[in-house]
Amino acid sequence: MWSHPRKHPHPSVPRQPEERPMPKKVELFINNEFVEAASGRTFPVIDPATEQVISNVSEAGPDDVDKAVAAARAAFSSKAPWRTMDASRRGSLMHRLCDLLERDLEYLAALDTLDNGKPMSESRGDLEYSVGTIRYYAGWCDKIHGNTVPCDGEFICMTRKEPVGVVGQIIPWNYPLMMLAWKWGPALAAGCTIVLKPAELTPLSALYVAALSKEAGFPPGVINVVPGYGNVAGQAVSQHKDIDKIAFTGSTVVGRRVMAAAAESNLKRVTMELGGKSPIVVCDDYGNLDEAAEVCHVAMFGNHGQNCCAGSRTFVHESIYPEFVKRAVSLAKKRVVGDPFNEKTQLGPLVSKGQMERVLGYIEKGKSEGAKLECGGARHGSQGYFVQPTVFSDVTDNMTIAKEEIFGPVQVIMKFKTLDEVIERSNNTEYGLASGILTSNINTALVYAQAVRAGSVWVNCYDIALPQTPFGGYKQSGQGKELGEDGLAEYLETKTIVIKVPTKMS
Numbered sequence: 001m002w003s004h005p006r007k008h009p010h011p012s013v014p015r016q017p018e019e020r021p022m023p024k025k026v027e028l029f030i031n032n033e034f035v036e037a038a039s040g041r042t043f044p045v046i047d048p049a050t051e052q053v054i055s056n057v058s059e060a061g062p063d064d065v066d067k068a069v070a071a072a073r074a075a076f077s078s079k080a081p082w083r084t085m086d087a088s089r090r091g092s093l094m095h096r097l098c099d100l101l102e103r104d105l106e107y108l109a110a111l112d113t114l115d116n117g118k119p120m121s122e123s124r125g126d127l128e129y130s131v132g133t134i135r136y137y138a139g140w141c142d143k144i145h146g147n148t149v150p151c152d153g154e155f156i157c158m159t160r161k162e163p164v165g166v167v168g169q170i171i172p173w174n175y176p177l178m179m180l181a182w183k184w185g186p187a188l189a190a191g192c193t194i195v196l197k198p199a200e201l202t203p204l205s206a207l208y209v210a211a212l213s214k215e216a217g218f219p220p221g222v223i224n225v226v227p228g229y230g231n232v233a234g235q236a237v238s239q240h241k242d243i244d245k246i247a248f249t250g251s252t253v254v255g256r257r258v259m260a261a262a263a264e265s266n267l268k269r270v271t272m273e274l275g276g277k278s279p280i281v282v283c284d285d286y287g288n289l290d291e292a293a294e295v296c297h298v299a300m301f302g303n304h305g306q307n308c309c310a311g312s313r314t315f316v317h318e319s320i321y322p323e324f325v326k327r328a329v330s331l332a333k334k335r336v337v338g339d340p341f342n343e344k345t346q347l348g349p350l351v352s353k354g355q356m357e358r359v360l361g362y363i364e365k366g367k368s369e370g371a372k373l374e375c376g377g378a379r380h381g382s383q384g385y386f387v388q389p390t391v392f393s394d395v396t397d398n399m400t401i402a403k404e405e406i407f408g409p410v411q412v413i414m415k416f417k418t419l420d421e422v423i424e425r426s427n428n429t430e431y432g433l434a435s436g437i438l439t440s441n442i443n444t445a446l447v448y449a450q451a452v453r454a455g456s457v458w459v460n461c462y463d464i465a466l467p468q469t470p471f472g473g474y475k476q477s478g479q480g481k482e483l484g485e486d487g488l489a490e491y492l493e494t495k496t497i498v499i500k501v502p503t504k505m506s
């Protein structure tokens, strides 16, 4: 299937699909085998830079999800190799998988670039960070332990941390590999078994990593990958009666459906990372306006703005507003748009036609509701789903572009006067994923950091989510955490064992 695992569709390779070492068809990965979907159906995988079909992937339906869950359940049974293996050995397997990810880094990065459209430099970064995340969790495997708890009466109590069981994981297309790593790292460290549903827009890298997991030596059934559509395969996972927990990343709308399906089926545990409309605040005391503009620019345009925690509401103090906007516009105009395989490219195509149209729709709304279009504002070229880097100034909080998640390369710059005001406006949203503040005043930073209702606050930096640092949303941006020790806890149950101690020995 993956006939040339170590070769990759290099930039120098012409973009015609037949010249790429890309399988024409990739099947589902269940119980350590690639298998056809029960229906025999496939769906096309599209390169958003060329709008061409790069491969076809088997489309999982409910029967396939059943099969994957059965494999994961068998792998979770108490006598199965995965459950009887030393925890330290689980860690070794995870490190071995990371060695393979590093061996095939260029190939995998190219897969994500082909499938998602993100520039190679970003794909490589995602991959290195994914490896960092899985290695971080590999280290946890043999350090997960409960407590001995002093308690009333003639008892001793000990707690055990146990894996939650078979986990369903549904991930989005914006960071195909990284979202996999955020989900697999803690699940494998905890000792769970996995049924992963990658996004239908970007299924390739997950299937390739599944093949690597077999090569690394994971026992059959521990890792299963069932690509397919959200309302079919995704729905089958979220309402499955034999899945113990679901971890979902995606939109708030779908998150709500997943939670309802979990409630109505078997009350499986649910964690979710959803959307955001995160504020980034630039105070007049920050000092370095060039640097402030750069931080806000990257916060917005990184990954084409297709980032759940993008700094998508830029609040700038009124005294520096005009100067800031000038700099923001000049940075946006300089951003290099084009072929994501070109090493100079900073902005490739958006992931799909639908996403491009949605973003262009928001740009039209911005214009019609009276925001000032400073630059960009249209499709770039006529082939591929490219949108020009776009900046709006004079945006007010009631405008659609200030309220809804655009998920594209569109910076929205607003003006503020006082700290109290900007705190209130930062919090005036149903979301609460992330936030940032640029200030040289420690008191301003601390007051803001405590008052803002968001899962992450970045002071004098932005979008620093590290393997060690918990990440997750307040309010309708999600439930539960990923990354860090908190992320691991979401994959563990606590078992309480109470033992009676005789008061005297007879």
Ligand code: NAD
Binding pocket: 170, 171, 172, 173, 174, 197, 198, 199, 200, 228, 229, 230, 231, 233, 234, 235, 238, 249, 250, 251, 252, 254, 255, 257, 258, 272, 273, 274, 275, 276, 307, 308, 309, 405, 407, 433, 477, 478
């Ligand atoms: P989406 O919610 O449509 O899709 C996400 C995943 O859910 C995909 O795998 C999809 O197939 C699946 N899905 C769709 N319908 C489903 C259903 N009825 N049941 C079960 N699964 C279903 O989101 P999208 O448009 O692909 O991605 C963009 C959104 O995701 C944005 O809103 C963004 O903010 C959010 N997102 C959040 C984070 C985060 O960490 N909080 C990260 C990335 C993306």
Ligand code: MN
Binding pocket: 045, 046, 047, 048, 114, 115, 116, 201, 202, 351
């Ligand atoms: Mn694609």
